[in-house]
Amino acid sequence: MRIRFQSLPLGLALALACAAPAATAAPDAALTQKLVDWRRDLHQHPELGNQETRTADVVATHLRSLGLQPRTGIGPTGVVAVLKGARPGPRIALRADMDALPVTEQTGLPFASTARATYRGQEVGVMHACGHDMHVAILMGVAEALAGMREQLAGEVVFIFQPAEEGPPEPGEVFGARRMLDEGVFDDAKPDAILGLHVWAGLQTGQIGFRSGPSLASADEWSLTITGKQTHGSRPWDGVDPITVGAQVLLATQSMLARQINTVNAPVVLTAGQFQSGVRFNIIPDDARLVGTLRTYDDAVRADVITRFDRIATDYAHAAGATAKLDVVNNAPATVNDPELARRVLPSLQAAVGADNVIEMPLVTVAEDFSQFANVVPGAYFFVGTTPAGQDPATMPINHSPHYAPDEAALAVGVRAMLRTTLDLLGATPPG
Structure with missing residues (x-):
């Protein structure tokens, strides 16, 4: 079905103002307070990926109170509900991720997590x-x-509350979006489009960040194991030092990015976050393990970097008499905003917050498994600023910081932007 784009008429917004927040105005005071209450309750009771049982129950209970019939236990804690309008029309999916991070909170907020x-x-x-x-x-x-x-409403809205966007707590498990797709989240009817958002410390409250085309990077988790030969630390010539080889490989990958990859046209980041080896100061161990992430925006560039990385590791290891094994797992493809959908979404975002408050985002090297959904149906993903007015986003604690404390005024901005965009994509018309 082709999505029809039509702005929400003012008459409809005014007619519905008493029943629900209008798409052209902020949510009313009652809903605004609910947003804050929900957020603080969820913040005080965070749950890791695939463990969001309490969160899922809060969501499902709320959806039932609205007269919806949520499906639960998808992927394994996801919640999905469908709102059917009075007339036929497009099917638009809206997605929110539910999981928290393994981070010890240091905000000092009265509702801070102690979980x-x-x-x-x-x-x-x-x-x-x-x-x-x-x-x-x-x-x-x-x-x-x-x-x-x-x-x-003409059409349907699918509400998707997804687990494990940050990844499951155990290695080898499937991330939430992919698992929900594998377990049939779209089996009854595939949406015509899907929308997602992310709060973002890099923007002021009241601002929306958006771009057409590639937006967020692909995320690969790589693991490199170097196997050498254990020996006494005072006699390195009797063994094969995997730590030295691992360090050489890591430095060589950075030279590879700087001298072999055109990062002007296709940005690439390759980072090691773990280097584990040995148990004692005077023993050269048998093996070393490096773990890290690769971020790219282009599938061909990604494949080329992995091939070169593997060759570098193999050759350095061979030169030292060691062996190397590189494993790469893609946790999320690049998030690409469908150009045609982006063209339709942009005016809605501008109408929601004002054209001057919609910022064209640069490429962002963080990743999002929303891309799994957006690879199945056209997707559009935008950022909602959370840095209060008068404060410099560059100085604020960013997402994933133990000090991250987003401005709760951004809740109403997010509702307004998502609501306006959804209604425009549905082609909402006045009642009667």
Whole structure:
């Protein structure tokens, strides 16, 4: 089905103002307070990926209160509900991610998280350090607003509350969006388009960040194992030092990016986040393991970098008498905003917050498994600023920081932007 684009008439907005927040205005005071209450409750009770049982129950209970019939247990804690309008029309999916991070909160907020959990064998604090509590509250608010105007809607809205966007707590598990797709989230009817958003410390509250085409990077998790030969640290010539080889390989990959890849046209980031080897100061160990991430925006460039990385590791290891094994797992493809959908979405975002407040985003090297959905149906993904007016975003704690404390005024901005965009894509018309 081809999506029809039509601005929400002012008459409809005014007619619905008492029942739900109008697409052209901020949510009313009652819903605004609900957004804050939901967000603070979720923030105080964060859950890691695939463990969002309480969060899913909060979401499902709210959706049932709106007269919807949510499906639960998808992927494994995801929640999906469909709102059917009074007339036929497009099917638009809206997605929010629910999971928190293994981060110990240091905001000092009165509703700060004190939750603890186990992440990959380590006891950790748990915090909504990326703002997914904001995402869930925003989509709950959008659902309430749209449910209040269902008799005026043409088409359907699919609300998707997704687990494990940050990744499951155990290695080898499938990330949330891919798992929801594998478990049939779109089996009953594929949407015509899907929308997603992310709160972002790099923008002021009231601003929206958006771009057409490539937006967020592909995320690969790589693991490199160098196997050498253990020996006494005082006699390195009797063994093969995997630590030295690992260091040589890591430095060589950075030279490869600087001298072999055209990063002007296709940005690439290759980072090691872990280097693990040995147990004692005077023993050269048998092996070393490096773990890191690769971020790219182009599939061909990604494949080329992985091939070169593998060759570098193999050749350096061979020269030292060691062996190397590189494993690469793609956790999320690049997020690409469908150009045609982006053309339709941009005027809606501008209408929601003002044209001057819609900022063309640069390429962002963070990744999002929203891309899994956007590879199945056309997708559009935008950023909602969370730095209060008068404060410099460059000096604020960013997403994933234990100090990240987004401005709650951004909740209403997110609802307004998502609601306006959804209604325009549905081609909403006045009642009667």
